[in-house]
């Protein structure tokens with residue numbers, strides 16, 4: 001929870017870096033929705049707040065999540081590398097690195113039913129983040145695919161997009177390894 005939260009709070013930060021580089025107004029209008037989905041706005045709490053609710057539903061204090069002090073070094077390193085990648089790289093590669101989202105919707109719906117089945121003590125409200133993503137994420141994915149397919153026209157650009165996606169898989173892999181190592185200690 002604490003570790004994944006660090007990923008969550010950094011998603012709108014890396015999306016803001018990408019926003020500064022996206023050339024088209026229409027694309028910026030669509031991209032900005034990602035930041036709003038996570039940060040929220042008046043009257044719509046947003047994904048980060050929903051994550052805090054999930055944390056509270058499993059017994060974590062809001063402040064502990066926000067402080068981020070117990071985030072594992074490996075997780076911090078991987079997430080910071082993702083943000084830095086999106087800060088430094090051209091927009092097309094930064095956008096392509098989010099393509100791991102393509103695989104999330106199936107995982108999300110499975111996660112909701114698995115958590116409900118195996119952790120029935122978690123209040124149902126706590127899973128609101130995942131439920132909201134079920135409708136938000138398909139829009140993100142459609143935009144990602146449009147941007148990459150329409151703009152990665154040369155072989156070089158396509159290879160660069162593939163490398164960006166590989167990099168992102170490394171980020172998620174490292175993050176999961178760090179968590180697994182910590183929590184499988186006997």
Ligand SMILES: O=C(O)c1cc(C(=O)O)c2c(n1)C(=O)C(=O)c1cc(C(=O)O)[nH]c1-2
Nearest residue numbers: 011097098099100101102104107108133172
């Ligand atoms: O629960 C998941 O398995 C999962 C995975 C990913 C991902 O693949 O990075 C994202 C999300 N969820 C998610 O909720 C989310 O908002 C998100 C944004 C991004 C991104 O790279 O821009 N990935 C993900």
